[in-house]
Amino acid sequence: MQSSVTLTINGESRVFDPENGQPFSVSRLLIALNLDMRKVAVELNEEIVPRSRYAETILATGDMLEIVHFIGGG
Amino acid sequence: MDGSIAADDDTWTVAGRTFRSRLIVGTGRYKDLPETAAAIEASGAEIVTVAVRRVNLSDPNAPMLQDYVDPKKITYLPNTAGCFTANEAVRTLRLAREAGGWNLVKLEVLGPPPLLYPDMPGTFEAAAALIKDGFEVMVYCADDPLAAKRLEDMGCVAIMPLGAPIGSGLGIQNPAMMTMIKEQITVPFLVDAGVGTASDAAIAMELGCDAVLMNSAIAHAKDPVKMAKAMKLAVEAGRLSHLAGRMPRRMGADPSSPLTGLIR
Numbered sequence: 001m002q003s004s005v006t007l008t009i010n011g012e013s014r015v016f017d018p019e020n021g022q023p024f025s026v027s028r029l030l031i032a033l034n035l036d037m038r039k040v041a042v043e044l045n046e047e048i049v050p051r052s053r054y055a056e057t058i059l060a061t062g063d064m065l066e067i068v069h070f071i072g073g074g
Numbered sequence: 075m076d077g078s079i080a081a082d083d084d085t086w087t088v089a090g091r092t093f094r095s096r097l098i099v100g101t102g103r104y105k106d107l108p109e110t111a112a113a114i115e116a117s118g119a120e121i122v123t124v125a126v127r128r129v130n131l132s133d134p135n136a137p138m139l140q141d142y143v144d145p146k147k148i149t150y151l152p153n154t155a156g157c158f159t160a161n162e163a164v165r166t167l168r169l170a171r172e173a174g175g176w177n178l179v180k181l182e183v184l185g186p187p188p189l190l191y192p193d194m195p196g197t198f199e200a201a202a203a204l205i206k207d208g209f210e211v212m213v214y215c216a217d218d219p220l221a222a223k224r225l226e227d228m229g230c231v232a233i234m235p236l237g238a239p240i241g242s243g244l245g246i247q248n249p250a251m252m253t254m255i256k257e258q259i260t261v262p263f264l265v266d267a268g269v270g271t272a273s274d275a276a277i278a279m280e281l282g283c284d285a286v287l288m289n290s291a292i293a294h295a296k297d298p299v300k301m302a303k304a305m306k307l308a309v310e311a312g313r314l315s316h317l318a319g320r321m322p323r324r325m326g327a328d329p330s331s332p333l334t335g336l337i338r
Contacts, residue, residue, distance in 0.1 A: 010128040034134040041126075041173035048168050066128065068169045070139050072110055073125025073155050074100030074240070074289030 008064045009033075026054040033067075040069050084313065086284045088262045089178055089210040089231040091149070095120045096279065097309045098151065098264070100289025101139060104298060111142040113292055116302035121149045123180055123287065125156070126170045145174060151212065153180040158193075160200040167209060178231070179204065180287075182214035190240045192216045198224070205229045214266045217251045219258050226259045233259050234287060237278065238268025241290040245274040252281050272301070272308035279312025280320070 005016045005024045016032060018024040026049055030037045042049045043066040049057050059065075085092045099119045104110040114122055122143060130136055143150075152170035157163040160183075167179045181204060183196035192215050204211050205228060212232035213225050222233045235255060238244035246252065246268060256263045262284040269275050269288040278286045286309055295301035 010131060012131065014131075033131060035129060036138075039138050039140055039173070040129055041169040043165065043169055046165065048172050050172060066169070067131075068126050068166075068173065069129050070124040070150060070152065070170070070173060071127045072101035072104060072107075072139060073153050074102045074123055 004061075005059055006061045007059060010065070010067060023058045026057045026059065029059060029065075030054065030067075035067065040067050042067050084317070086262060088212065088284075091178065093120045093149075093285075095306075095309075096283075096285040096313055097275070097305055098123065098285055098287040099292060099302070099305075100287070101143065102289055103293040107137055107139065107142040109298060110139070113298045113302040114143055114148065116299045116306065117292065118306045119148070121151050123151045123153050123289070124170075126152055126166050126173070149178070150174050150176070151178060151180050154182055154200070155184070157183060157200070158196065159183075160196065160203045163200040164203045164207060167204060168207070171209070177208060178210045178212065180212045180214065180234075181230075184240075192236065194218070194221050197221075198228070201225060201228055201230055212262075212264075217248045217255060219251070219255045222255045223258050226261050230261065232262040232264060232284075234264040234266035236267040237265045237274070238270075240267045241294075242268060243270030243291060243294070244268055245270050246277050246281070249277065249281055252278075252283070256282050269305075272304040275305050275308040276312035276315070279309055280315050282316055285309075 007014050016024060026042055045064050085094050086096060095118045097117055097119050098121045099114060099117050100123045101110050124139060152167060154163040154166055157166055171177060181200055183193045183200050184190045185193045194216055197215060201211055201213055210231045212234060213230045214234050215221055215225060217235040225233055237246035264285045264287050265278040265283050266287040269286060269291045275286050292298050292302045292305060
């Protein structure tokens with residue numbers, strides 16, 4: 001039974017309450033943040049999370065994430 | 075036919091990918107995303123540079139670059155702008171690879187303002203780390219023939235010295251050195267900073283560059299879309315001029331009309 005999960009995302013601390021105490025995966029996080037997973041990339045504790053493993057990668061309190069996308073640049 | 079004046083078979087190849095357009099454009103510093111898209115379209119570019127940044131968590135539905143510039147049609151070349159260490163560059167481009175699924179990247183490790191000059195020790199370190207990690211590295215660098223050769227020997231897939239500082243618009247300040255570096259290397263050779271106006275792009279191509287990379291010269295023009303078109307034409311004109319081979323320079327006149335057969 002998992003209670004709330006506190007994560008640092010892009011330098012900001014965020015608290016999530018997974019529904020029904022289910023494991024909180026990267027997929028669930030992206031849905032909770034309302035992000036289009038085809039347009040972002042995710043790093044968990046300085047390691048890339050491949051898109052194919054979003055569903056099985058479970059997050060725990062204290063995890064540090066970077067979520068990035070492409071923007072204009074020279 | 076897209077109105078291009080260059081020969082259809084005049085292509086260039088970097089890391090096994092073949093392109094017809096010899097103009098690579100940045101996607102930064104435009105007024106908005108629709109203007110970015112219109113300028114890219116007018117430029118005819120097949121490759122655009124992009125940056126990798128944190129998403130804005132408070133506004134997840136803000137329009138994204140991919141909504142305006144289709145990565146299936148235009149090759150995204152992720153850059154390392156803002157990275158000052160090899161570790162940051164590698165982490166940034168691993169994220170880019172996951173977001174975009176390709177290995178072709180632009181490495182730039184810059185020194186501090188006001189010059190943002192290429193930091194060559196940092197560039198060598200990051201290039202080594204990226205190549206080891208399987209990236210195909212197009213590298214922004216100083217106009218230093220030894221550095222350029224060393225980067226090629228390390229396995230970089232394109233050498234891209236500056237013609238003048240980033241965003242300066244000063245034009246190609248080092249044409250002789252550019253020619254000398256070009257002669258030292260065999261991978262594609264590009265001018266990657268300093269172009270200010272269309273004649274600068276033509277000069278870069280006349281010097282024998284395989285392509286030209288620019289951002290501010292288009293984005294900061296009064297009419298970016300018109301300038302994008304001007305750059306497309308200038309790059310094509312410069313390329314044709316290079317292929318045609320210019321006439322020899324001579325100190326003095328040589329009349330174009332015959333001096334015989336004149337009336338008396």
